[in-house]
């Protein structure tokens with residue numbers, strides 16, 4: 015399976031961050047580099063980002079997320095990095111041993127440096143704490159994105175989007191193009207969370223209203239979502255809106271459970287990069303930071 | 315949120331106020347606030363923004379991205395695509411209808427061209443991703 019019983023560097027996660035750390039490290043002269051990715055292919059979240067808006071700074075060209083992943087994979091392929099897809103890392107030890115399972119079995123391999131490039135997960139707490147029933151039709155925006163773009167499934171016909179983060183804005187347009195009606199994007203804050211250009215090209219272009227300072231109070235519906243009750247916090251007015259689908263786009267949380275579970279702090283050969291470090295709006299920055307981190311690692 | 319925006323050095327050009335319109339440039343994440351009367355453009359930090367404002371005034375154009383179905387023996391796969399050129403905003407839904415009606419019989423490689431729509435007014439799309 016792996017060609018060595020010890021590596022200079024093991025990277026967990028094959029998204030843009032993990033790939034760029036490998037590229038940087040190879041540039042710096044590291045020889046034994048292992049990249050572990052749980053999915054069958056590299057690219058991370060970029061694989062479900064079929065919209066344009068990536069690479070303007072790094073590739074000097076506007077690409078889709080999928081194109082960015084493809085281009086950057088070429089850079090990775092020019093390095094000596096060994097890649098194992100379909101490998102899930104489930105445990106780390108303070109001695110920098112990485113335990114992972116893949117179709118060939120379970121492996122525990124030590125390394126000089128271990129980089130956590132595991133990305134982030136979507137916040138769902140708001141979803142779970144919104145009072146009301148628990149009918150079908152409630153999704154995170156990222157899950158909806160995967161359903162539509164990769165599996166060709168439409169989550170519903172009349173949607174309300176909770177939160178004005180980029181994934182929610184991108185999905186408002188995506189659902190509209192696929193024939194669904196997006197009735198509103200509701201944001202509890204008094205300002206947009208995502209990029210302004212996404213509000214313009216995803217909401218304004220399609221006449222989708224953005225309700226700022228609006229709070230969702232209750233989900234109504236028996237088997238399927240039937241409506242939401244919400245409050246305009248500026249006026250205190252409470253209203254209901256009929257819909258069959260709710261998409262939550264209420265933020266991302268860096269995925270660092272592997273370190274937390276093992277009681278390890280970053281440092282002493284452990285590093286965190288990309289969205290696992292902090293949430294990045296732009297992938298170009300993720301790539302540059304990752305390459306820099308990779309170059310700073312010395313072989314031993 | 316509070317991204318530091320450098321003040322434009324350029325002095326604002328006089329505009330024909332009766333025709334002046336405001337746009338936010340969406341060409342890059344800087345999101346410059348533009349104002350144009352169809353001849354001069356103020357507020358753009360680069361020439362792409364000037365072109366954007368002038369175009370937006372006449373006929374807004376957008377790239378469309380979506381995924382198209384490929385029916386292969388193993389099942390249905392979704393292939394990510396983008397229009398080969400920006401299309402008139404007013405035609406976006408029509409163009410979506412055309413690409414949704416299309417069924418590919420094999421998985422094209424990234425960069426391949428796919429044509430949808432009628433023979434008289436076809437739309438060209440480019441495959442943007444690999445499907446395993």
Ligand SMILES: Cc1cc2nc3c(=O)[nH]c(=O)nc-3n(C[C@H](O)[C@H](O)[C@H](O)COP(=O)(O)OP(=O)(O)OC[C@H]3O[C@@H](n4cnc5c(N)ncnc54)[C@H](O)[C@@H]3O)c2cc1C
Pocket residue numbers: 026027028029030031032050051052053056057058059060063066067068069079101102103104131132133134156159180181184269287288289290293294295296297298300
């Ligand atoms: C909807 C959406 C829209 C976006 N739009 C833009 C945009 O327009 N322009 C732009 O520049 N940026 C955009 N971004 C941001 C950009 O895509 C991200 O910042 C970037 O992808 C983060 O890269 P990453 O490698 O840190 O994380 P990810 O891409 O999430 O990769 C993490 C990888 O780690 C793997 N992994 C996790 N845990 C394990 C484990 N235990 N074992 C093995 N593998 C594991 C995952 O499978 C995944 O492949 C967008 C992001 C989203 C979600």
Ligand code: SF4
Pocket residue numbers: 339340341342343344345346357358359360361362363364
């Ligand atoms: S004018 Fe230039 S710098 Fe400003 S948003 Fe448009 S493309 Fe970006």
